[in-house]
Amino acid sequence: MKKILFLLLLLPNFLAAQKTTILKGTVKNSQKEGIEEVSIKFGNTGTATDIDGNYSIRIPLNQEITIVFSHVSYKTLTKKITATNRTVIRFSPTLLLKTEKLDEIIVKDSRKEASGLISIDIKKAQNIVGPNAGVENVLMTLPGVNNNNGLSTQYNVRGGNFDENLVYVNGIEVYRPFLIRSGQQEGLSFINTNMVRNIDFSAGGFQAKYGDKLSSVLDITYRKPTETATTVDASLLGASVTFEGNFLNDKLSTITGVRYRDNSLFVNSKQIETNFRPRFTDVQTYLSYQFSEKFELNFLGNFSLNNYNYQPISRRTRFGTVANPLELIVFYTGEEQNNYLTLFGALSADYEVNENFTLTTTASRYNTQEEEHFDIAAQYNLGEVDANIGSENFGEVEFSQGIGSQLNHARNDLDALITNVQIRGTIKQEDIQWNFGVKYQKEDIKDRIREWEVIDSLGFAIRPPFSPSNNQPYEPFEGAITPFQSIRKDNNVAINRVSGFVQFNKRSVWNDHDIWYNVGVRAHNWSVTGNGITSKNQLIFSPRGQFAIKPNWEKDMLFRISGGFYSQPPSYRELRDFDGNVNVDVKAQKSIHFVSGMDYSFTMWERPFKLTTEVYYKDLSDVNSYTIDNVRIRYRADNVTEAFAYGLDLRLNGEFVPGSESWVSIGYLKTEENINNRGYIARPSDQRIKFGILFQDYVPNLPDLKAYLNLVYNSGVPGGAPAYSDPYNFQNRLRDYRRADLGVSYIFVDANKQFSSGWLSQFKELSAGLELFNMFDIQNAITNTWVRDVYSKTQFGIPNFMTGRVLNFKVAMKF
Numbered sequence: 178m179k180k181i182l183f184l185l186l187l188l189p190n191f192l193a194a195q196k197t198t199i200l201k202g203t204v205k206n207s208q209k210e211g212i213e214e215v216s217i218k219f220g221n222t223g224t225a226t227d228i229d230g231n232y233s234i235r236i237p238l239n240q241e242i243t244i245v246f247s248h249v250s251y252k253t254l255t256k257k258i259t260a261t262n263r264t265v266i267r268f269s270p271t272l273l274l275k276t277e278k279l280d281e282i283i284v285k286d287s288r289k290e291a292s293g294l295i296s297i298d299i300k301k302a303q304n305i306v307g308p309n310a311g312v313e314n315v316l317m318t319l320p321g322v323n324n325n326n327g328l329s330t331q332y333n334v335r336g337g338n339f340d341e342n343l344v345y346v347n348g349i350e351v352y353r354p355f356l357i358r359s360g361q362q363e364g365l366s367f368i369n370t371n372m373v374r375n376i377d378f379s380a381g382g383f384q385a386k387y388g389d390k391l392s393s394v395l396d397i398t399y400r401k402p403t404e405t406a407t408t409v410d411a412s413l414l415g416a417s418v419t420f421e422g423n424f425l426n427d428k429l430s431t432i433t434g435v436r437y438r439d440n441s442l443f444v445n446s447k448q449i450e451t452n453f454r455p456r457f458t459d460v461q462t463y464l465s466y467q468f469s470e471k472f473e474l475n476f477l478g479n480f481s482l483n484n485y486n487y488q489p490i491s492r493r494t495r496f497g498t499v500a501n502p503l504e505l506i507v508f509y510t511g512e513e514q515n516n517y518l519t520l521f522g523a524l525s526a527d528y529e530v531n532e533n534f535t536l537t538t539t540a541s542r543y544n545t546q547e548e549e550h551f552d553i554a555a556q557y558n559l560g561e562v563d564a565n566i567g568s569e570n571f572g573e574v575e576f577s578q579g580i581g582s583q584l585n586h587a588r589n590d591l592d593a594l595i596t597n598v599q600i601r602g603t604i605k606q607e608d609i610q611w612n613f614g615v616k617y618q619k620e621d622i623k624d625r626i627r628e629w630e631v632i633d634s635l636g637f638a639i640r641p642p643f644s645p646s647n648n649q650p651y652e653p654f655e656g657a658i659t660p661f662q663s664i665r666k667d668n669n670v671a672i673n674r675v676s677g678f679v680q681f682n683k684r685s686v687w688n689d690h691d692i693w694y695n696v697g698v699r700a701h702n703w704s705v706t707g708n709g710i711t712s713k714n715q716l717i718f719s720p721r722g723q724f725a726i727k728p729n730w731e732k733d734m735l736f737r738i739s740g741g742f743y744s745q746p747p748s749y750r751e752l753r754d755f756d757g758n759v760n761v762d763v764k765a766q767k768s769i770h771f772v773s774g775m776d777y778s779f780t781m782w783e784r785p786f787k788l789t790t791e792v793y794y795k796d797l798s799d800v801n802s803y804t805i806d807n808v809r810i811r812y813r814a815d816n817v818t819e820a821f822a823y824g825l826d827l828r829l830n831g832e833f834v835p836g837s838e839s840w841v842s843i844g845y846l847k848t849e850e851n852i853n854n855r856g857y858i859a860r861p862s863d864q865r866i867k868f869g870i871l872f873q874d875y876v877p878n879l880p881d882l883k884a885y886l887n888l889v890y891n892s893g894v895p896g897g898a899p900a901y902s903d904p905y906n907f908q909n910r911l912r913d914y915r916r917a918d919l920g921v922s923y924i925f926v927d928a929n930k931q932f933s934s935g936w937l938s939q940f941k942e943l944s945a946g947l948e949l950f951n952m953f954d955i956q957n958a959i960t961n962t963w964v965r966d967v968y969s970k971t972q973f974g975i976p977n978f979m980t981g982r983v984l985n986f987k988v989a990m991k992f
Contacts, residue, residue: 196237196238197235197236197237197238197263198235198236198238198260198262198263198264198265198266199233199234199235199236199265199266200233200234200235200236200244200258200260200265200266200267200268201231201232201233201234201265201266201267201268202231202232202267202268202269202270203226203229203230203231203232203269204217204226204230204232204246204269204270204271204272205230205269205270205271205272206251206271206272206273206274206929207271207273207274207880207881207929208881208929208930209271210230211226211228211229211230211231212226212230212248212251212272213226213227213228213229213230214226214248215230215232215246215247215248215251215272216245216246216247216248217232217234217244217245217246218244218245218247219234219236219242219243219244219245220242222234222235222236236258236260236266237260238260238261238262238263239259239260239261240259240260241257241258241259242257242258242259243255243256243257244256244257244258246270246272248272250274250275251272251273251274251275252272252273252274252275254270254272256268256270273835273836274929287691287693287727287735288684288693289377290725290735290737290776291693291723291725291727291735291737292379292383292384292693292695292723292725292737292739293379293380293381293382293383293723293737293739293772293774293791294377294378294379294396295319295377295378295379295380295789296375296376296377297312297315297316297376297377297378298376298838299370299373299374299375299376301315301871302314302315302370302373302376303370303371304873304883304885304920304922305318305871305885305887305920306885306886306887306918306919306920306948306950307327307887307918307950308327308328308443308918308950308980308983309327309328309329309330309366310370311330311366311368311370312366312368312370312373312376312395312397313330313331313332313366313368314887315376315871316332316378316395317332317869317889318840318842318869318870318871318887318889319378319380319828319842319869320380320791320826320827320828320842320843320844320867320869321334321335321380321381321791321793321824321826321844321846321867322334322380322393322867323862323864323867323891325864325891325894325911325914325957325958325959325979326807326808326959326979327443327916327950327951327957327979327980328359328363328440328443328979328980329359329363329807329808330363330366331353331363331808333392333862333864334380334381334392334393335380335381335392335393335793335795335822335824335846335848336392336795336822336824336846336848336860336862336863337391337392337393337822337862338392338803338805338810338861338862339353339808339810340353340748340750340751340810341390341391341392341393341745342390342392342393342394342395343387343388343390343393343394343395344367344368344395344397345387345394345395345396345397346367346368346397346398346399346477347397347398347399347463347475347477347523347525348525348537348539348601349477349523349525349539349541350388351367351521351543352543352545352595354517354519354545354547355545355547355591355593355749355750356515356517356547356549356589356591357517357808357809358549358806358807358808358809359807359808359809362455362483362485362515362517363483363808364438364455364457364459364481364483364485364517365436365438365457365459365481365483367479367481368397369417369419369434369436369459369461371408371410371417371419371434372399372400372419372432372434372461372463373397373398373399373400374398374399374400374401375397375398375400376395376396376397376398377394377395377396378393378394378395378396379393379394379396380392380393380791380826381393381770381772381793381795382721382723382739382740382741382770382771382772382793383721383739384680384695384697384721384723385678385679385680385695385696385697385698385699385719385720385721385741386601386612386614386678386680386697388676388699389676389699389701389717389719389743389744389745389746389765390743390745391743391744391745391766391768391770391795391797399432399463399477400432401430401432401465402421402422402423402430402431402432403423404421404422404423405421405422405423406420406421406422406941406991406992407419407420407421407991407992408420408421408942408989408990408991409989409990409991410987410988410989410990411987411988411989412948412985412986412987412988413442413985413986413987414438414439414440414442414443414985415436415437415438415439415457416436416437417434417435417436417437418434418435419432419433419434419435420432420433420434421433425466427467428466428467428468429464429465429466429467430464430465430466430467431462431463431464431465432462432463433460433461433462433463434460434461434462435458435459435460436457436458436459436460436461437456437457437458438456438457438458439455439456439457440455440457441455442983442985443950443980443983455483455484455485455486455487456483456484457481457482457483457484458481458482458483459479459480459481459482460479460480460481461477461478461479461480462476462477462478462479463475463476463477463478464476470529471528471529471530472526472527472528472529473526473527473528474524474525474526474527475524475525475526475527476522476523476524476525477521477522477523477525477541478521478522478523479519479520479521479522480519480520480521481517481518481519481521482516482517482518482519483515483516483517483518484515484516485513485514485515485516485517486512486513486514486515487512487513487514487515487551488511488512488513489509489511489553489555490508490509491506491507491508491509492505492506492507492509493505493506493507494975494976494978495562501561501564502561502562502564503559503560503561503562504559504560504562504574505557505558505559505962505975506557506558506560506574507555507556507557507558508555508556508557509553509554509555510553510554511551511552511553511554512551512552512553513550513551513553514548514550514551515547515548515549515550515551516546516547516548517545517546517547517548518545518546518547519543519544519545519546520542520543520544520545521541521542521543521544522541522542523539523540523541523542524539524540524541525537525538525539525540526538526539533604533605533606534602534603534604534605535602535603536600536601536602537600537601537602538598538599538600539597539598539599539600539601540597540598541596541597542594542595542596543593543594543595543596544592544593544594544595545591545592545593546591546592547589547590547591547592548589548590549587549588549589549590550587550588550589551585551586551587552584552585552586553584553585554582554583554584554585555582555583555584555585556581556582557580557581557582557583558574558580559580560574561574562574581632581633582632582633583630583631583632583633583661584630584631584633585629585630586627586628586629586630587627587628588625588627588628589624589625589626589627589628590624590625591622591623591624591625592622592623593620593621593622593623593749594620594621594622595618595619595620595621596618596619597616597617597618597619598616598617599614599615599616599617600614600615600616601613601614602614608683608684608685609681609682609683610681610682610683611679611680611681611682612678612679612680612682612697613677613678613679613680614677614678615675615676615677616674616675616676616677617674617675618672618673618674618675618676619671619672619673619674620670620671620672620673620674620748620749621670621671622668622669622670622671622672622749623668623669624666624667624668624669624670624749624753625666625667625668626664626665626666626667626668626757627664627665628662628663628664628665628757629660629662629663629664629665630660630661630662630663631660631661632661641659641660641661641662641663664756664757665757666756666757666758667708668707668708668753668757668759669707669708670705670706670707670708670749670752670759670761671705671706671707672703672704672705672706672748672749673703673704674701674702674703674746675701675702675703676699676700676701676702677699677700678697678698678699678700679697679698680695680696680697681695681696681697682694682695683695687726688729689729690726690727690728690729691726691727691729692724692725692726692727693723693724693725693726694722694723694724694725695722695723696720696721696722697720697721697722698718698719698720698721699718699719699721700716700717700718700719701716701717701719701744701746701765702714702715702716703715703746705747705752705761705762706761707752707759707761708759710759710761711761712761712762713762715746715764715765717744717746717765717767718742719741719742719743719744720741720742721739721740721741721742721743722739722740722741723737723738723739724737724738724739725737725738732777732779733777733778733779734775734776734777734778735775735776736774736775737773737774737775737776738771738772738773738774739771739772739773740769740770740771740772741769741770742767742768742769742770743767743768743769743770744765744766744767744768745765745766745767746765747763747764747765747766747801747814750810750812751763751766751801751812751814752812752814753812753814754811754812754813754814754815755804755811755812755813758814759814760814760815763801763814763815763816764799764816765799766797766798766799766800766801766816767797767798767799768795768796768797768798769795769796770793770794770795771793771794771795772791772792772793773791773792773793774789774790774791774792775789775790775791776788776789777789777790781831782832784831784832784835785831785832786829786830786831786832787829787830787831788827788828788829789826789827789828789829789830790825790826790827791825791826792823792824792825792826793822793823793824793826794821794822794823795820795821795822795823795848796821797819797820797821797822797850798819799816800816800818800819800820800850801813801814801815801816801818802817802818802820802850802852802860803861804861804904805861805862805960806960807959807960807977813852817852817853818850818851818852818853819850819851820848820849820850820851820860821848821849822846822847822848822860823846823847823848824844824845824846824847825844825845826842826843826844826845827842827843827844828840828841828842828843829841833872834873834874834875836875837873837874837875837883838873839870839871839872839873840870840871841869841870842867842868842869842870843867843868844866844867844868845865845866845867846863846864846865846867847863847865848860848862848863849863852904852905855905856905858904858905858908859895859908860895861894861895862894863894863895864891864892864893864894865892866890866891866892867889867890867891867892868889868890868891869888869889869890870886870887870888870889871885871886871887872885872886872888873885873886874886881923881924881925881930882921882922882923883921883922883923883924884919884920884921885919885920885921885922886917886918886919886920887917887918887919887920888916888917888918889914889915889916889917890913890914890915891913891914891915892910892913892914893910893911893912893913893914894910894911895907895908895909895910895911896909896910896911896958896960896976911958911959911960911976912957912958912976914957915953915955915957916951916955916957917951917952917953918948918949918950918951918952919948919949919952920946920947920948920949921946921947922944922945922946922947922987923944923945923946924942924943924944925937925940925943925944925945926940926941926942926943926944927942927943927944928941928942939992940990940991940992941991941992942989942990942991943988943989943990943991944988944989944990945986945987945988945989946986946987946988947984947985947986947987948984948985948986948987949982949983949984949985950980950982950983950984950985951980951981951982951983952982953982954981954982956976956978956979956981957978957979958976958977958978958979959977959979960976960977962975962976962977
């Protein structure tokens with residue numbers, strides 16, 4: 178009887194089991210590791226994974242169910258399953274981390290959006306592919322930011338030039354070198370990406386708390402270490418080592434980076450054959466000591482040494498049209514030896530008076546010692562190339578249009594010392610904030626210029642412009658042989674500046690709409706003493722304002738408008754004219770700037786995206802017009818020019834690939850100038866069309882294998898003009914700039930992929946990869962070399978092409 182009762186009790190369970198089967202498997206992450214405590218449910222039935230990620234759950238037969246896999250740290254996964262027989266079903270899903278969504282496309286702080294600042298993920302700056310990888314490479318994929326020089330970290334913003342951009346590191350302004358002529362001389366950017374915590378960028382219409390420049394602001398914040406670690410990056414182009422840690426019971430934090438760069442790979446890919454090995458080294462440190470909760474002392478120091486030894490051998494460049502091809506052949510003798518030594522130190526103290534009032538005092542000193550010494554003789558032949566396909570000499574030079582030589586000599590030395598002291602403060606009162614500051618700066622520059630050029634054509638020296646012509650051998654000439662151009666100056670210049678600002682900021686609500694606005698004004702007073710001549714004190718005021726509103730709409734949109742009066746008091750570079758003379762009375766360049774923008778955040782393909790649109794207009798007066806050769810800017814120093822710039826910038830960024838943010842940028846710009854009422858012509862930075870892509874991807878079945886694409890297209894800019902010529906006669910444009918850089922890397926170790934044993938357990942991060950620069954081997958030109966045709970008396974602008982295709986291997990590690 179007991180056995181019968183027992184069988185009767187088991188019968189319902191047995192019959193139920195006949196209508197179910199078992200679903201089992203292992204839930205893993207993207208690193209193929211099991212995930213513990215994953216909730217697995219369908220209907221009212223559920224279970225959870227064990228420590229190894231294994232699970233087992235009974236499901237009904239012949240019935241479609243929706244089973245849900247969820248975990249607090251991973252994206253939820255749903256799966257529809259229908260079991261048709263009692264065979265055990267295996268299903269082992271892979272869950273993706275929720276943290277794979279990048280912060281930049283998830284709006285957390287609308288104040289930056291309202292002020293027109295773009296926050297850039299530091300990982301972008303570290304991973305982006307480019308000949309000068311770093312923060313500037315990311316900027317050049319943004320709309321409104323242009324640069325046609327693959328070896329330069331300088332950039333133009335919305336029609337401005339390299340000297341019109343503000344760069345701050347921890348609130349301290351940093352400067353670009355004075356005597357740099359070409360991108361291959363620049364070396365390393367001041368900004369060490371391995372030390373950066375935060376990157377903010379404004380392309381115009383920026384607040385009064387920033388300085389007196391016309392175009393843009395790049396605001397960098399170095400991080401304070403939270404752990405002891407060493408980061409090493411190495412490639413065929415150089416290496417860097419960064420150490421960070423905390424000491425003295427975590428009161429002292431330090432992060433120090435050492436970098437070495439060798440651009441030989443790029444130089445060897447150019448059309449000029451050289452004996453050349455440019456080497457650049459810098460050491461940078463940021464120290465912070467916390468005396469108390471209210472007082473902190475910080476130090477930022479930098480030592481940089483760039484050695485540029487250049488010995489050209491020969492050059493062969495073909496240009497012209499298919500019907501009329503030309504070829505320039507040059508043979509060189511001589512060499513160039515340049516040295517750039519930079520020392521920078523800044524001490525700042527942060528004091529919290531109370532929870533609503535903070536003060537920061539900073540004292541800094543910047544010293545650059547630059548030597549530019551060269552003697553280079555060039556003998557050239559400009560010839561017509563046989564374009565007749567049936568000819569025996571097809572592709573060879575059959576007729577020489579120009580034969581000549583030139584000798585360039587320089588012994589230029591510059592020593593600049595810039596010292597400043599500033600106090601900045603912040604006062605907060607609920608939704609109101611006041612920013613204020615005052616700064617004193619003194620600049621001492623000693624500049625020795627010894628530079629001349631002799632041009633010879635068929636044995637007869639070409640005389641300087643505006644001189645009696647030499648028409649030998651048809652007419653005798655008995656005058657002295659003089660260089661085509663010659664500069665011999667000794668400039669001792671001192672500039673004293675006092676500047677300050679006050680800014681009012683408020684956040685409030687209007688009819689359920691969030692609004693932000695700020696108004697402020699800057700004042701700047703300066704005087705110049707140069708070669709014993711003292712200018713009158715000059716004073717400018719720059720009022721500025723911003724307004725933004727985020728409507729309480731179903732759609733996530735933000736509208737902003739900003740503008741004001743922007744002025745740029747002259748630096749020493751702007752005081753010096755083409756002939757090396759210093760005009761101490763040069764006035765500040767002025768711009769009335771208007772910017773209107775919109776941010777629209779939305780979801781597409783179940784992923785977040787954001788569209789940013791800005792239109793802008795600049796009305797410039799007292800412009801100090803200039804010419805540009807590679808990265809060398811030479812000013813007229815006369816303020817007789819007026820100009821304008823306007824354009825449209827668009828950027829769409831989001832997860833085109835799940836878990837990886839990318840963006841597409843489009844920009845339109847028009848900028849022209851009117852020199853001394855002669856009519857409007859294109860400015861040197863008139864780059865009409867900009868298109869940029871920063872794209873990230875990974876292999877779905879191998880997510881640790883990642884790819885990065887950096888693609889830029891810029892329409893051509895004016896090609897410049899020969900020395901002492903009239904720019905109104907030279908408005909031809911360079912060819913369009915097109916460049917694509919590709920990087921592929923494999924991540925062996927990172928924060929989500931750690932090892933407890935084996936050799937990989939020694940690393941906190943480890944990755945290796947290949948970089949292909951200029952992957953389509955496009956010949957981009959940055960400027961022209963001007964060669965004379967002795968028969969037609971005309972000058973040919975021969976493009977100076979940049980680097981070709983280059984392959985680089987790199988490895989990055991942190992331990």
